[in-house]
Amino acid sequence: AQSVTQLDSHVSVSEGTPVLLRCNYSSSYSPSLFWYVQHPNKGLQLLLKYTSAATLVKGINGFEAEFKKSETSFHLTKPSAHMSDAAEYFCVVSEGSGYALNFGKGTSLLVTP
Amino acid sequence: EAGVVQSPRYKIIEKKQPVAFWCNPISGHNTLYWYLQNLGQGPELLIRYENEEAVDDSQLPKDRFSAERLKGVDSTLKIQPAELGDSAVYLCASSLGVTDSYEQYFGPGTRLTVT
Numbered sequence: 001a002q003s004v005t006q007l008d009s010h011v012s013v014s015e016g017t018p019v020l021l022r023c024n025y026s027s028s029y030s031p032s033l034f035w036y037v038q039h040p041n042k043g044l045q046l047l048l049k050y051t052s053a054a055t056l057v058k059g060i061n062g063f064e065a066e067f068k069k070s071e072t073s074f075h076l077t078k079p080s081a082h083m084s085d086a087a088e089y090f091c092v093v094s095e096g097s098g099y100a101l102n103f104g105k106g107t108s109l110l111v112t113p
Numbered sequence: 114e115a116g117v118v119q120s121p122r123y124k125i126i127e128k129k130q131p132v133a134f135w136c137n138p139i140s141g142h143n144t145l146y147w148y149l150q151n152l153g154q155g156p157e158l159l160i161r162y163e164n165e166e167a168v169d170d171s172q173l174p175k176d177r178f179s180a181e182r183l184k185g186v187d188s189t190l191k192i193q194p195a196e197l198g199d200s201a202v203y204l205c206a207s208s209l210g211v212t213d214s215y216e217q218y219f220g221p222g223t224r225l226t227v228t
Contacts, residue, residue, distance in 0.1 A: 041122075041221060042221055043116065043117065043204075043218070043219035043220050043221045043222070044156070044204070044206075044219040045219070046216050046217075049216075051214070090155050090156075092155075100158060100169075101156075101158070101217065103154075103155025103156050103157070104155050105153065105154055105155055106153070106154070106155055
């Protein structure tokens, strides 16, 4: 069975400071991992994905994530938070060539001035 | 390019009433998904279509939920009768292909409130 655990339900950072959203995964096979962002009243948007190529994945809006197999982690980071980054972030896993996306429960990111 | 369109955006109904949600995927996307997102949770897949064929509906509660995708384009998800526990956001997504190599594009969702 495949699943993800997002370790923080809420994260608060000041504008201009680094962002770290933590995600651990569980998978029997070689997983594909994703981060999605959901702004209020908008659709989910793909930030980045890992599919067994480079372990450091760069995404949109300055976000990146590092796949660490030894730690079964796929944490999302950004060097400097912007007010527009405030949203709900979901870590997602799918196995092999399958289509089924298994979402974590989400982390709500608050950015304060 | 237009994204995935869903309507209505909000719906309030009384329990035991029927309700339907409509989805128009991105043009050319053969694969269409319906997800359920409960408050404070991540989305969960209800059903997946390849063209007009429902190829995975194992998570769809078939006693009250039904879905169709006529002509392999637009899709409708129906609940009859609705229960209080059905209050949630119903998301539609589409993709060019079936594997996770193809990005799933999500619509804004329909927020259902059952009173």
